[in-house]
Amino acid sequence: MKRDGAVALLRKELGRKENARFGRLYGKRRPVKAATISLVLLACLAAAVILVWSLLHARALELANARIAASNTSLTLATQANSSFNVADTVLVSLVDKIEAEGWSELNVDRLRTLMAKQMAHLPALQGLFVYDDTGRWIANSSGRKFDGRNNSDRAYFQYHKHSRDRGVHIGSPIIGRTSGAWVLPVSRRIEHPNGSFAGVALATIRIDFYRKIYERLDLGPDGEVLMTLNDGTLLLRSPFDARELGRNIASSPVFLQQARQGFATRTSVAEHDGEAHIVSHARIGAYPVGITLLQDQDAVLAGWRHSAMFAGTALLLLIAGLLLLGRRVVRQVNLREQLEGELLSTKAHLETANTALSTMAYIDGLTELFNRRYYELALAREAGRASRNGASLAVLMLDVDFFKKYNDRYGHQAGDSTLKAVAQSIQRGLRRSGDLAARYGGEEFVVILPDTDLAGAREVAETIRVALQSRAIPHADSPLGVVTVSIGMCAAVPASAEGGADLVAQADAALYRAKEAGRNCSAS
Numbered sequence: 001m002k003r004d005g006a007v008a009l010l011r012k013e014l015g016r017k018e019n020a021r022f023g024r025l026y027g028k029r030r031p032v033k034a035a036t037i038s039l040v041l042l043a044c045l046a047a048a049v050i051l052v053w054s055l056l057h058a059r060a061l062e063l064a065n066a067r068i069a070a071s072n073t074s075l076t077l078a079t080q081a082n083s084s085f086n087v088a089d090t091v092l093v094s095l096v097d098k099i100e101a102e103g104w105s106e107l108n109v110d111r112l113r114t115l116m117a118k119q120m121a122h123l124p125a126l127q128g129l130f131v132y133d134d135t136g137r138w139i140a141n142s143s144g145r146k147f148d149g150r151n152n153s154d155r156a157y158f159q160y161h162k163h164s165r166d167r168g169v170h171i172g173s174p175i176i177g178r179t180s181g182a183w184v185l186p187v188s189r190r191i192e193h194p195n196g197s198f199a200g201v202a203l204a205t206i207r208i209d210f211y212r213k214i215y216e217r218l219d220l221g222p223d224g225e226v227l228m229t230l231n232d233g234t235l236l237l238r239s240p241f242d243a244r245e246l247g248r249n250i251a252s253s254p255v256f257l258q259q260a261r262q263g264f265a266t267r268t269s270v271a272e273h274d275g276e277a278h279i280v281s282h283a284r285i286g287a288y289p290v291g292i293t294l295l296q297d298q299d300a301v302l303a304g305w306r307h308s309a310m311f312a313g314t315a316l317l318l319l320i321a322g323l324l325l326l327g328r329r330v331v332r333q334v335n336l337r338e339q340l341e342g343e344l345l346s347t348k349a350h351l352e353t354a355n356t357a358l359s360t361m362a363y364i365d366g367l368t369e370l371f372n373r374r375y376y377e378l379a380l381a382r383e384a385g386r387a388s389r390n391g392a393s394l395a396v397l398m399l400d401v402d403f404f405k406k407y408n409d410r411y412g413h414q415a416g417d418s419t420l421k422a423v424a425q426s427i428q429r430g431l432r433r434s435g436d437l438a439a440r441y442g443g444e445e446f447v448v449i450l451p452d453t454d455l456a457g458a459r460e461v462a463e464t465i466r467v468a469l470q471s472r473a474i475p476h477a478d479s480p481l482g483v484v485t486v487s488i489g490m491c492a493a494v495p496a497s498a499e500g501g502a503d504l505v506a507q508a509d510a511a512l513y514r515a516k517e518a519g520r521n522c523s524a525s
């Protein structure tokens, strides 16, 4: 089996120790950078998702609240409108009953005027009460004044009752009252003779201002509107107020068409109005064909929410920016640490190489590349201790080049060095086991330690080395044999302790002396 030289053996041993230390230090590097980046991105994403969800939730809540408020308001206004029409109609019903019961001929017009004036005192929504005969002539009114010569047959409500047998209440388009000069809503009923023919009209007028003052106090946002409409699309009132709008028919507008489709039911929804999304709330209470519609610009309703969303969005962006900066800082520090670690490792590798070289130099003989005396002493103590513990035989060979002084003198010191190298090679090649160890003892002297070897084994190794060197036939003119040879002294025993190695060496040295005495180029024990 081929054995490694002393230098290779020593390097292998030092390398094994360093690799083990390196593995312990850097074997388990954690992916800190990837974990930091993932954590920062996850935190940003979580913050964004939570904020978006909260904002959408808050928006839905804001719209729901606005719809509830719009619904409540439209219901309240519709209730108020219904009760005012109801009041006017109740008065008209009683007037018509009275006139038809008493007949035109017996009718006491003065008493009728007094009755109408009394009723007016308790009805703040009404502008006036009027009775006309079948030609439109003013018979009685609630103002207490007489208007002989006036005629209202030109009014639309008069023409309606004259030509329609409808006995129900009629609500007409807004008009300017002839006695008050103010905008009023005409509410009227037909009066008939006992034979069913047209006898005249009873009229109650409701002041537009009665509603307008209330509607204008509502806070419906910048583009909010209140519409009071008849079911045929006639606009009775619009707030904000515009006199030009009164009486206009809006039956073809999308908002009105939607209400018509829904059967003028009380309902709140979102619809397009003037190209913008609006919260539209429609309410109709009672039997009168009058509805209230509330329109609120959805953007205006969401103004407060938008403001909060902008604030929260800015805060989120700042938070994300902060997290990203923090993450970048951590990643930079990790990079820096890795760079420093890399430099540290490279420095360490250089140091290890230098250490190995130093250790090699400390234990290896520079000329022969065998172990030096220092290492031999450590190895001897170690092997003697082991042999003593195991009760095993340990052999030691002492080798000395014959007539080497003469060799140096004849061939020169440099040639002597080369020959010492050749002798070292022969010794190294003569060793068979991995535990066998050769060292330069000093000058031209060498020592070999053979663990688990008895005297017979030691002799075998000694002779192998001696014969091998002689066979190399290195010329030595001043030696009786003519070639370079060695004398070998040997000893084998079970050492008593780790210190027992020194006894073996002394005995081997004594044996070497005997080999020299015996004529050199031989081994002795």
Ligand SMILES: Nc1nc2c(ncn2[C@@H]2O[C@H](COP(=O)(O)OP(=O)(O)OP(=O)(O)O)[C@@H](O)[C@H]2O)c(=O)[nH]1
Residues within 6 Å of the ligand: 400, 401, 402, 403, 404, 405, 406, 408, 412, 413, 414, 415, 416, 417, 420, 442, 443, 444, 516, 520
């Ligand atoms: N070239 C060379 N010579 C060395 C070295 N170390 C010791 N020597 C020489 O080896 C010689 C040893 O001579 P001696 O101790 O008298 O022994 P010897 O001449 O070999 O005679 P014997 O041992 O009795 O056969 C000395 O001349 C030393 O100078 C070395 O490293 N290189």
